Amino acid sequence: MSSDSDNEPIETTSDVTPASTKASPPSEKEIELPKFEKGLADKIVEKFDTRIKVAFVKPDRVRINVGRDDIKEVAEFLRDVLNFDHAESVSGVDYPQDKEIEVVYHLGSYTDSSLSRQILVLATRAQREENPIPGNDATKLPSLREIFYSVEFHEREIFEMFGVYFQGHPDNRRLLLPEDWADLPPLRKDFAIKGR
Amino acid sequence: MNNELPPGLALQKVDERIMTLNVGPQHPGSGHMRIIVQIDGDYIVACDPDPGYVHRGEEKMAEYRNYITNIPHLERPVIHDSCNILYPYVLGVEELLGIEVPERAKYIRVIASELNRCVYTMYWLAIYGIFLGHSTMFMWPAGDRELLIDLLEKMTGARVTHAHFVPGGIRNDLPPNFEDVCLRQVNYFEKRIKEYAAIFYDNPILIARTANTGVLSRQDAIRLGTTGSVLRASGVDYDLRKKEPYDVYDELDVHSNVMNEGDSYARSKIPWLDMLESCNIIRQALQKMPKSGSVRVKLKPNPKGKGFDSVYKRVESGRGSLGCYIVSDGKPEPYRLKLSVGSFRNLIALPYLLKGEKLGNMPAVYWSLNYWPVEADR
Numbered sequence: 001m002s003s004d005s006d007n008e009p010i011e012t013t014s015d016v017t018p019a020s021t022k023a024s025p026p027s028e029k030e031i032e033l034p035k036f037e038k039g040l041a042d043k044i045v046e047k048f049d050t051r052i053k054v055a056f057v058k059p060d061r062v063r064i065n066v067g068r069d070d071i072k073e074v075a076e077f078l079r080d081v082l083n084f085d086h087a088e089s090v091s092g093v094d095y096p097q098d099k100e101i102e103v104v105y106h107l108g109s110y111t112d113s114s115l116s117r118q119i120l121v122l123a124t125r126a127q128r129e130e131n132p133i134p135g136n137d138a139t140k141l142p143s144l145r146e147i148f149y150s151v152e153f154h155e156r157e158i159f160e161m162f163g164v165y166f167q168g169h170p171d172n173r174r175l176l177l178p179e180d181w182a183d184l185p186p187l188r189k190d191f192a193i194k195g196r
Numbered sequence: 197m198n199n200e201l202p203p204g205l206a207l208q209k210v211d212e213r214i215m216t217l218n219v220g221p222q223h224p225g226s227g228h229m230r231i232i233v234q235i236d237g238d239y240i241v242a243c244d245p246d247p248g249y250v251h252r253g254e255e256k257m258a259e260y261r262n263y264i265t266n267i268p269h270l271e272r273p274v275i276h277d278s279c280n281i282l283y284p285y286v287l288g289v290e291e292l293l294g295i296e297v298p299e300r301a302k303y304i305r306v307i308a309s310e311l312n313r314c315v316y317t318m319y320w321l322a323i324y325g326i327f328l329g330h331s332t333m334f335m336w337p338a339g340d341r342e343l344l345i346d347l348l349e350k351m352t353g354a355r356v357t358h359a360h361f362v363p364g365g366i367r368n369d370l371p372p373n374f375e376d377v378c379l380r381q382v383n384y385f386e387k388r389i390k391e392y393a394a395i396f397y398d399n400p401i402l403i404a405r406t407a408n409t410g411v412l413s414r415q416d417a418i419r420l421g422t423t424g425s426v427l428r429a430s431g432v433d434y435d436l437r438k439k440e441p442y443d444v445y446d447e448l449d450v451h452s453n454v455m456n457e458g459d460s461y462a463r464s465k466i467p468w469l470d471m472l473e474s475c476n477i478i479r480q481a482l483q484k485m486p487k488s489g490s491v492r493v494k495l496k497p498n499p500k501g502k503g504f505d506s507v508y509k510r511v512e513s514g515r516g517s518l519g520c521y522i523v524s525d526g527k528p529e530p531y532r533l534k535l536s537v538g539s540f541r542n543l544i545a546l547p548y549l550l551k552g553e554k555l556g557n558m559p560a561v562y563w564s565l566n567y568w569p570v571e572a573d574r
C-alpha cells in the first residue's frame with residue numbers, strides 16, 4: 001500500500017481499468033476468440049455436447065467445466081484423442097456459498113508440439129460438507145490417477161488441504177500435513193488463521 | 197485390517213528381510229524432508245518420500261493479503277531463486293489487472309531472473325558436490341555464487357530476498373553503470389563455471405557414481421509429469437522460455453539443453469549447461485535493452501481485478517516449470533492462490549528412480565532431481 005509509493009519515475013497513475021483484450025469475460029460474441037483454442041474447445045464440445053461446459057477460451061488457455069460423473073471419460077478423451085499427457089497442477093478452490101469444492105486440473109502436453117503453449121483447464125466440483133470427516137463423507141470425486149499418472153501427489157495434497165477424497169486413488173494418505181492433524185482441512189475458507 | 201483404518205493412516209507390513217530406514221528429516225542428506233526407504237541388504241526395494249516438514253501455508257497466507265503485500269512472503273519458498281518464484285505471480289496479477297509493462301522493465305526482469313537462476317543452480321551444485329563427497333565442488337560454487345549475488349545486491353538492494361518484481365514492472369531502476377559491471381561479472385562467471393567441467397563433469401569418479409544410476413526413460417518422464425532439468429535430461433525438449441516465451445524471451449535467442457541419457461549424470465549436467473546459456477541470455481538482454489525509460493507502471497493502492505476471473509501463468513525457473521493459478525473474486529486479495537512448483541512435480545519420480553538402486557546411490561539420485569524441499573512444501 002503505502003510501501004508501494006517509492007522514488008522511481010512514474011509513467012502513468014491508476015491503471016486499474018483493464019485493457020479490453022486482456023482478462024476479458026468469456027462468452028461475449030463481439031470478442032474474437034483465438035482460433036486454435038476455439039478449435040480445441042469445439043472438438044470437445046462436438047464429442048460431449050451438453051455434458052460439458054466451456055467456461056472460457058483465452059489465448060493458450062481453454063477451460064472446461066465437467067460434472068463429477070463425466071470427468072473420467074472427458075479426461076480419457078483429452079489424453080487419447082487430444083494428446084494431453086500430463087497434469088501441470090491440480091488445485092482445489094473452496095466455495096462455501098455454493099456448498100461445493102472445485103478441483104481444477106491444469107493439463108499440458110509434452111509430446112504434441114502444437115499444444116506446447118496450451119494449458120487445458122479441466123474443472124469439476126464436489127459436494128461440500130459443513131462438518132467434514134475427510135474420507136468418510138460425501139466430499140468425493142473420482143481420481144484421475146489412472147489416466148494422468150502425474151496427479152498422484154497433487155491429489156493427495158488436495159485430500160488433506162480440502163478434504164476431497166479421491167475414489168480409486170491407490171495411496172490416499174496425508175502428504176504435507178502432520179499425521180495427527182485434527183482440525184479442519186486448512187485451505188477451506190472456514191479455517192481461519194489466528195489473529196487475522 | 198487395512199480397511200478399518202481411517203484414510204491418512206497406513207500400516208506397514210514388516211518383513212524379516214526388509215529393513216525400514218528413515219532418512220531425515222534431521223539428516224542433512226535429505227534436506228528438510230524424510231525419505232522412508234525399505235532396504236533388502238544394500239538394495240532399496242521401496243521408497244516413500246514424506247515432505248511437509250517445512251510447510252508454511254504460503255497459499256493460505258496469500259488469501260489474507262492484497263496483491264502487493266503478497267510479494268515478500270511468496271518468494272520465501274526459494275529465497276535464492278526469489279525472482280523466478282515471483283515471476284508467474286506477477287505475470288498473473290498483471291493479466292488480471294490488465295497492466296502493460298514498460299519494455300525496459302521486461303528486459304531487466306529477464307536479466308534478474310537469469311541471474312537468479314544461476315544463483316540457485318550454484319547453490320544446488322554446491323550441495324550436490326558435497327553429498328557426492330567432492331568438497332571442492334562445494335567450495336567453488338559457493339564462492340563463485342557471490343559474484344552474482346553482488347550483482348543482484350547492486351540491482352535490487354538485497355542479497356537474496358529481493359522482492360524486486362512487482363505487478364507493473366520492477367521496484368527500482370538499475371543503478372548507474374550497472375550494464376558494464378554486469379557484463380564484466382557475467383563474463384568472468386562464465387569463465388569460472390567452464391572450469392567446472394575439468395574438475396567435476398569430466399571427472400571419472402563423478403561419472404562412475406552418477407552415470408547409469410537412476411535412469412528415467414523418456415516415456416516415464418512424460419508420464420510422471422516431471423519438469424525442468426529432469427525432463428530435459430530424459431530427452432524431452434521442453435523449455436518454457438522457448439515454448440511459451442513470456443516477457444521478452446521471444447526476442448532473445450534461447451537455446452534449450454537436452455540430453456538423452458536420463459541418468460543422474462545427465463540430470464546434474466543440464467543445470468550447468470543452463471547456467472552457460474543464462475550467461476548468453478544476459479549478454480543479449482543487456483545489448484537489446486532500451487537504455488532509458490520507465491521501469492514501472494504505478495498502481496493505485498489496493499489494486500483489484502474486475503469480477504470473478506482466474507489466470508494460470510507459468511515460467512521456467514531453476515527447477516523447471518513454475519505455475520501460479522490465481523482466482524480473483526474482485527477483491528484486493530486473491531480468492532485462491534496456488535503455486536505449482538517444479539520441486540513438487542519432480543518428487544513423484546523419486547520412488548521410481550530409487551527402486552532397485554543401492555542405498556549408497558541415494559544422494560546421487562535424490563539431489564540430481566534438482567529438488568528443493570522448502571519449495572515443494574510451500
